[in-house]
Amino acid sequence: MHEIADEHLLANILANNDELAKHNREHFDAENIFAVNFMSAPGAGKTTLLSHLIPHFQKVYHPAVIEGDMVGNLDAERLAVTGAPVFQISTGRSCHLDAQMIARVLHGNDIHNQNNHKPSILFIENVGNLVCPAEFPLGEHRRIVLLSVTEGDDKPLKYPVIFHNADAVVFSKCDLLNHVDFDLENASQYVKNLNANCSVFALSTKQEGSLQPFATWLEQSIEKHQLSKGEYTNVHSHTR
Amino acid sequence: MPTEASICKIQIGEFRNVDPDSLAFAFDALKSNDPQTQNCQLEIKMISAEAICQSNHHSYHPAEANFYACTICGDGIGKLISGQELEIASIIMETVQIETMDETRKA
Numbered sequence: 252m253h254e255i256a257d258e259h260l261l262a263n264i265l266a267n268n269d270e271l272a273k274h275n276r277e278h279f280d281a282e283n284i285f286a287v288n289f290m291s292a293p294g295a296g297k298t299t300l301l302s303h304l305i306p307h308f309q310k311v312y313h314p315a316v317i318e319g320d321m322v323g324n325l326d327a328e329r330l331a332v333t334g335a336p337v338f339q340i341s342t343g344r345s346c347h348l349d350a351q352m353i354a355r356v357l358h359g360n361d362i363h364n365q366n367n368h369k370p371s372i373l374f375i376e377n378v379g380n381l382v383c384p385a386e387f388p389l390g391e392h393r394r395i396v397l398l399s400v401t402e403g404d405d406k407p408l409k410y411p412v413i414f415h416n417a418d419a420v421v422f423s424k425c426d427l428l429n430h431v432d433f434d435l436e437n438a439s440q441y442v443k444n445l446n447a448n449c450s451v452f453a454l455s456t457k458q459e460g461s462l463q464p465f466a467t468w469l470e471q472s473i474e475k476h477q478l479s480k481g482e483y484t485n486v487h488s489h490t491r
Numbered sequence: 492m493p494t495e496a497s498i499c500k501i502q503i504g505e506f507r508n509v510d511p512d513s514l515a516f517a518f519d520a521l522k523s524n525d526p527q528t529q530n531c532q533l534e535i536k537m538i539s540a541e542a543i544c545q546s547n548h549h550s551y552h553p554a555e556a557n558f559y560a561c562t563i564c565g566d567g568i569g570k571l572i573s574g575q576e577l578e579i580a581s582i583i584m585e586t587v588q589i590e591t592m593d594e595t596r597k598a
Contacts, residue, residue, distance in 0.1 A: 411506065444567040
């Protein structure tokens with residue numbers, strides 16, 4: 252005898268992660284924390300970019316970092332030099348951060364630092380990977396993907412999911428543009444094809460001033476969020 | 492009466508980073524540990540992506556062949572209306588009839 256248990260089950264396979272991501276978002280909003288998830292392939296320059304962004308934001312905000320790596324704490328040590336609190340997550344064999352890992356950090360630490368009155372910005376540096384991090388929302392307010400010019404301008408076409416889900420794409424190491432076959436116009440067009448609403452920036456930490464448009468975009472994103480405190484929507488939801 | 496899962500139907504959208512062969516491999520490894528799932532067959536349905544372009548609201552299939560741009564006007568994706576599914580669509584359960592020795596003798 253056969254019977255269909257529930258023909259309209261449509262159960263989300265990653266529902267546990269998505270529920271925890273929503274929980275993290277509530278945590279962030281309750282504590283006035285603006286969370287930004289940085290994703291890229293290994294070596295695209297996430298840590299170097301953060302080491303320049305943190306001093307910029309320390310003037311007005313209370314920056315903190317969650318550093319995701321499979322092994323070791325080299326990046327966390329580099330960022331701790333800025334004076335910002337850095338919370339290391341060693342993922343072991345896992346190639347991405349998930350919402351459970353972030354929830355553990357939030358529940359065990361005072362990220363906001365209740366003694367200061369500045370709003371907090373939490374930089375989450377994901378594990379270097381252009382595939383899996385796209386599948387695991389963390390509750391972040393903005394998703395940033397870095398693509399260094401040494402990787403090739405065709406990467407948005409090869410990893411469409413992560414670029415489609417990004418709020419902003421940063422082309423990094425642009426001081427090397429004259430030495431590599433990376434067409435900025437093509438790369439920008441591919442990103443815009445995948446997500447017409449995505450903001451695109453080209454910068455180099457070696458070129459002073461080139462970070463400013465991206466930093467301004469982040470500041471404007473924080474201001475917009477503080478005004479709206481928009482409802483959390485899953486990055487994979489069709490109504491995003 | 493005891494039940495066993497006989498078929499598990501999964502839907503995977505084209506805009507998810509999920510490889511059907513890898514999913515099937517993991518499913519087979521997991522199902523063998525439980526008598527209620529050990530005979531369960533996995534059926535995977537791939538869902539094609541459908542996008543609405545940002546400026547002109549054309550419906551199109553975003554694919555690498557057209558650089559994911561609208562096939563009518565060349566604009567980018569404003570919204571995906573399908574292709575992000577990752578769902579268990581249904582599970583078919585089988586009720587297992589166990590005949591007792593007495594019932595067998597009566598027959």
